[in-house]
Structures are given as structure tokens and as C-alpha cells.
Amino acid sequence: MKKSVFILLLFVAGSLMAQETRLLRQPTLSGNKVAFTYGADVWVTNLENNITTRLTSTGAVESNPVFSPDGKTIAFTSNRSGTNAVYTVPVEGGTPTRLTWYPAGATVCGWTPDGEQVLFASPRETAPSGFKRLWTVSKNGGPEILLTKQWGNNGSFSPDGKKIAIDRVSRWDVEWRAYRGGQNTPLVILNLADMSEELIPNEKTTDINPVWLGEKVYFLTDRDWTMNIWSYNTATKELKQETKYKGADVKWLAGNKNQLVFEREGFLLTLDIASGKTTQLSISITGDFPWAEVQWTDVSQRASSVSLSATGKRAIMEARGEIFTVPVENGNTRNLTNTSGVADRSPIWSPKGDKVAWFSDAGGKSYSLMIGAQDGLTPPKSISIGE
Incomplete structure (x- = not known):
């Protein structure tokens, strides 16, 4: 039998929804404005008129935006220079200003209460293996100053700037739910005058993302097995659960007033x-997204679950969430599903070869068994499998 090579081409279309854009990340708040990251760029939305403005547009990864106390400037992290560094940009937009130049990376954490310094974490000048500590740099640039020799992955100043709440340890897997290992350490309230420490009560839970507002330190914790917002009153020492979500975790926390x-x-x-x-x-994102453009993609190197039909004339396979059949010798490649945004998996022929079956998560809730004609010309039948 003559050996043939078939190239599977998948027509990929990125769907940019006009309403309720999702995957908005790392929000920060100031008055009537909220800034966030989407598609590795920094955006800001005016909550009064719901107008969203794109502040950065590069091939780099921009992250961790934080409003200055006066709301006029946003500090953020970018690797546009090859390593993570601290940048600032006016809230109205403009050319970002780079503040840190050290070869080791720097990640923005916040601002000093007076708005004169940007707080960031960096593993610079640590040995034998790198660990992050907290540093500050002037909003106008200049020397970077080590705040404390204490380990510091993230931090938030008290309103008077005399203390800081610190999350000491960076997690190697931030999505590990219900983790109870050695990376879980209590949040620390550090007195910057005498370097004395107060530990926020911790039961080997993952406590992260401290935000100090008034007398309370707000933070994320999974002590009820779902990541929720809790608070610690620095005066009364009271812990309080602020949100009580079940299922999906709260992923990021910031605050203002x-x-x-x-x-x-x-x-x-x-x-x-x-x-x-x-x-x-309710935030809608519109813009030019090269990574979401309609394009042809060669998926022949990603084919799996391959099997021959009963006649041996065609083969079925899965590639990039689509189900294809291809001829062994003569004929055309067929995309039986053509369902962008749906994962179609594990196809198989019927004994007679006139039908095919596969699993699909169409609808977004659970997988169903799909049975359809091998030519793909009629809609397939969906059978619930209870998952």
C-alpha cells in the first residue's frame, strides 16, 4: 500500500466577546478606577463611564499593576528588557518609565504610604540560592534600598508607614490547592523601627496577598479549604472571614480606603x-490581539487516538481538540467537529465504520458521549455520561 502523508490544518479563530470579558487578572483600585492585566498588558477602566483604556501594548509580559496613593500613576512589572523590572506609567497613558536596572528580577508589590517610593521584591544579593527580599526605589528613579533582611515575597505598609505586613515565601506552585507543606508560613507584621515581629495566627494554611487598610490586614487564606478573604485586626487581634465562597478560589486581592x-x-x-x-x-475589552487572530495552524504533529476504519480506507484521530478523519490513500481530510472553544477527545470508529464516537465538553459543564456519521454531514447525537 502506498504510504501517504497528510497535513491537518486547523482554522483557529479567537473569539473576543463584546460583553463580560473574562481572564481579567491582578486588579488594583483607586477611587473610580480599576487597573488590571489582560493578555499580559496593563489596562485601566473608569467605573463611572465604563471606558477601558489599554496602557501597555508590547510582546512582553506585564503584571502586578499597583496604583500610587494619589491615583495618578501605576507601577507594574515588565520583562520587556529581558528580565523583570519595575516600571511606572501615568494613569492617562504614555511612555512607561523604568525604575530598576539590576540584572536580577524585580516584582512590584506596592507603594510607600506617601507615594514617594515603589515597594518591590527581588532575589538580588542572596546566596547560596536566591530568595526574595523587599526593596524600595524612588518614583523618580535612583538607588534601590533594602527595606529589611527578612525574607519577603510580598508586602503592604501600615497607613503610617511604620510597619509592614509581609508574606515571606514565594510558592513554587501557586495553584496547589489545599497545600499544607513547608512553604506555608504565617504572615508577619514587622515593626520597621526595631525589627520586632508579630505573626498573624496560622494553622499551616496558605496565607498570601496581605493588604493593610486602617487597623486591619486583609489577606487570602484557604483555612476553610477554599481561598477566601480574611482580615486580622491589629488592635484587637481578631480574625474575621470576609468572604465565604465555595468551589473556585479568590485569586488576587488589593484595596483602597x-x-x-x-x-x-x-x-x-x-x-x-x-x-x-x-x-x-462588567468590563469589556476591545483591542488588537495578534495572538487571537484567525489563522491556519498545522496540527499534524499533535495527532493522537489514531485508529483505522473497518474498511481500512480512512483513519480517525484527535488533534488540538478537534476530530479529523483522513484518507489512507485518496481523498480529503475532514474536520468532523470544527468546534473552536470545545475539547473533543478520544475518537473511535463503530464496527461497521459508518459512525464515529468521541467525548466532548461542549456546554462547558461536563463531558458527554457524542455519536455521529463518519462523513460529518449531520449533527451528532449527545449522550450524557453523568460526569
Whole structure:
């Protein structure tokens, strides 16, 4: 039999929804504006008129945006120079200013309360293996100053700037749910005058992302097995659970005055501290996204679950979430599913070769068994499998 080589081409289309854009990440809040990252760029939305502006547009990864206390500037992390460094950009947009130049990476954590310095974490000048410590740099650039020799992956200053809440350890797997290993350390309240420490009560849980507002330190913790927002009153030493979500974790936390902003399930939400009311923000993203353009993609190197039909004339296979059949010698390649955004898996022929079956997560809730004609000309039948 003559050996033939077939190239599978998949027509890929990125769907940019006009409403309720998801995968919005790392929010920060100032007055009527919320900044965040989407597609590795920094954006800002005016919550009064719901107008969203793109502040950065590069092939680099931009992350960790934080508003200055006066709300006029956003500090963020970018690897546009080849390594992570601290940058600032006006909230109205413009050319970003680079503040750190050390070869080791730097990750933005926040600002000093007076808005004169940017707080960042960096593993520079540590040995034998690198660990992060907290540094500051002037908003105008200049020498970078080590804040404390204490380990520091993230931090948030008290309103008077005399203390700082520190998350000491960087996690090697930030998505490890219900982790109870050695990376879980208590959040530390460090007195910058005498370097004395107060530990926020911890039960070997993952406590991260401290945000100091007023007398309370707000933070994320999975002590009820789902990552929720809790608070620690520095005066009364009281712990309080602020949100009580089940299932999906809260992923990020920031705040300003009497409001918190956080990320959950790809959406951004605010929490009014006084009332405890949460509000989901409706943000629409429009822009030029090269990574989402319609394109042809060769997926022949990603074919799996390959099998021959009963006649031996065609083969079926899965590639990049689509189900294809290809001729062994003569004929055309067929994409039986052509369902962008759906994962179609594990195809198999029927004994007679007139039908094919596969699993699909169409609908987004669970996998179903799909049975359809081998020519793909009629809609397949969906059978629930209870998963």
C-alpha cells in the first residue's frame, strides 16, 4: 500500500466577546478606577463611564499593576528588557518609565504610604540560592534600598508607614490547592523601627496577598479549604472571614480606603468593607490581539487516538481538540467537529465504520458521549455520561 502523508490544518479563530470579558487578572483600585492585566498588558477602566483604556501594548509580559496613593500613576512589572523590572506609567497613558536596572528580577508589590517610593521584591544579593527580599526605589528613579533582611515575597505598609505586613515565601506552585507543606508560613507584621515581629495566627494554611487598610490586614487564606478573604485586626487581634465562597478560589486581592477588589473565576469584583456587599464589575475589552487572530495552524504533529476504519480506507484521530478523519490513500481530510472553544477527545470508529464516537465538553459543564456519521454531514447525537 502506498504510504501517504497528510497535513491537518486547523482554522483557529479567537473569539473576543463584546460583553463580560473574562481572564481579567491582578486588579488594583483607586477611587473610580480599576487597573488590571489582560493578555499580559496593563489596562485601566473608569467605573463611572465604563471606558477601558489599554496602557501597555508590547510582546512582553506585564503584571502586578499597583496604583500610587494619589491615583495618578501605576507601577507594574515588565520583562520587556529581558528580565523583570519595575516600571511606572501615568494613569492617562504614555511612555512607561523604568525604575530598576539590576540584572536580577524585580516584582512590584506596592507603594510607600506617601507615594514617594515603589515597594518591590527581588532575589538580588542572596546566596547560596536566591530568595526574595523587599526593596524600595524612588518614583523618580535612583538607588534601590533594602527595606529589611527578612525574607519577603510580598508586602503592604501600615497607613503610617511604620510597619509592614509581609508574606515571606514565594510558592513554587501557586495553584496547589489545599497545600499544607513547608512553604506555608504565617504572615508577619514587622515593626520597621526595631525589627520586632508579630505573626498573624496560622494553622499551616496558605496565607498570601496581605493588604493593610486602617487597623486591619486583609489577606487570602484557604483555612476553610477554599481561598477566601480574611482580615486580622491589629488592635484587637481578631480574625474575621470576609468572604465565604465555595468551589473556585479568590485569586488576587488589593484595596483602597473602604473597598477591596479581587479576582475570582476570571471576573473582577469589589467588596465594600462597611456593608460586606460584593459587586461584580462588567468590563469589556476591545483591542488588537495578534495572538487571537484567525489563522491556519498545522496540527499534524499533535495527532493522537489514531485508529483505522473497518474498511481500512480512512483513519480517525484527535488533534488540538478537534476530530479529523483522513484518507489512507485518496481523498480529503475532514474536520468532523470544527468546534473552536470545545475539547473533543478520544475518537473511535463503530464496527461497521459508518459512525464515529468521541467525548466532548461542549456546554462547558461536563463531558458527554457524542455519536455521529463518519462523513460529518449531520449533527451528532449527545449522550450524557453523568460526569
